[in-house]
Amino acid sequence: MARAYIFPGQGSQAVGMGKDLAAAYAVARTVFDEVDEALHQKLSTLMFEGPEAELTLTANAQPALMATSLAVVRVLEAETGLDLSKDAAFVAGHSLGEYSALAAAGAFSISDAARLLRLRGEAMQKAVPPGQGAMAALLGIDYETGVALAAEAQKEAGYGAVCAIANDNGGGQVVASGTKAAVEQAIAIAKTKGVRRAILLPVSAPFHSVLMQPAAEAMAEALAAVEIKPPKISLVANVTATPVKDPAEIRKLLVAQVTATVRWRESMMFMAAQGVTLFVELGAGKVLTGLVKRIVENANGIGVAVPAEVDAYKAIL
CATH class of the missing domain: 3.30.70.250 (Malonyl-CoA ACP transacylase, ACP-binding)
Incomplete structure (x- = not known):
């Protein structure tokens, strides 16, 4: 049974995300500590305790969602022996989830992904004045x-x-x-x-439209200064709905993604056409899991975000 591992985007955040993982697994705590250090902020405290209004701010929500997803990845690696290079046919992420997917696949360090997403959130917020x-x-x-x-x-x-x-x-x-x-x-x-x-x-802003061009330019500059390694497994990109592994192409697509349509339906259909029948959503919420059967009739989706779901994932191995 071919699997794809998918990573949620903005809107899936909620106060308490990652808290149970951090309490149960040292490897999860290590991820949250690394993100806190990279951002010079106790983002983990905001994630675990709120307030919700502050967590929902784009500049916080984006790295917070990535941190939760990568904590789940590290837990599955430690508890189930997950190896994306062997176990995944593809990875994909919805909007900011592409950064989570790439970090999971080894293209970005967690610290670089956190800093890029903080910048991405700030740049997207600044691109258009509030209310316009x-x-x-x-x-x-x-x-x-x-x-x-x-x-x-x-x-x-x-x-x-x-x-x-x-x-x-x-x-x-x-x-x-x-x-x-x-x-x-x-x-x-x-x-x-x-x-x-x-x-x-x-x-708070009109994401994925031409109005985000100033944010795309900011991300082009930031991504040019960051090392991107070839991912261990192909990313199905939002912009093209096709697989990519070349770092230069990944960099180009992440810039284009800021203003382009997120082609999630086509991405899912592409993966299904390549034989994927199980989509595993790693991180907060169940938005993408809910879309699986609505897009791919005979596919299954499961979400992993808390310790009980780690155990449920073990049961299907």
Whole structure:
């Protein structure tokens, strides 16, 4: 049974994430200590105790999610003998989850991944002034229809408006991103086209749109200064939905990813077409696990984030 290991993105964070792992496993504590040291911040305390509003800030949520995912990886390595180079057909991550996937596969050190994600979160937040951008979930719609709807909304919103599909999450779920007026126009249009639900998301910036270009430029500079090793296992990239192992190409794709659509549905379908039947989500939440069967009919998904789920993972080996 071929497996892919997948890593969650922003929105999966919650106060208490990683706390039980840290209490149960020394290797998990080591990961959290390494991230705290890299960031010169007790991020682990914020993760374990809150406050939620501070954890949700993009600059905190991104490295926190990576830290939790890598703590799970280290625990599985120690407790089950997990070796991604032998046990995984692919790794993939949703948006910031690509950094988690790459760190898990040995392309980045955990410290470098933490520092890059802190910078990424800060740069994405600064790219657009508060209140000028927005994102909306459109439910019950396929990607092609979403693209057409976003283009119509951008046109109707007028000069300077931006509206594009940021995430193709699969299962009839796409996310629009852009200037606030254009995204609100997309919601209005969606209601006339039979979209099941269209709602503004509680996010602080219009991620994965051209409005993030200043953040892409900041990441290009930062990534140029960081060593990227060939990953032990191919990453299925958000931007292309195809596998990549070359460090130069990975660097290029991570820059492009800031403004490009997260092609998650296509990524999952690609992995399934290569024979993957089990998708293991490593880290906080169960968002990606929930999408598995909605995208790939005969596949299974499991999530590992707490000690009991480590034991459940052992049981399927």
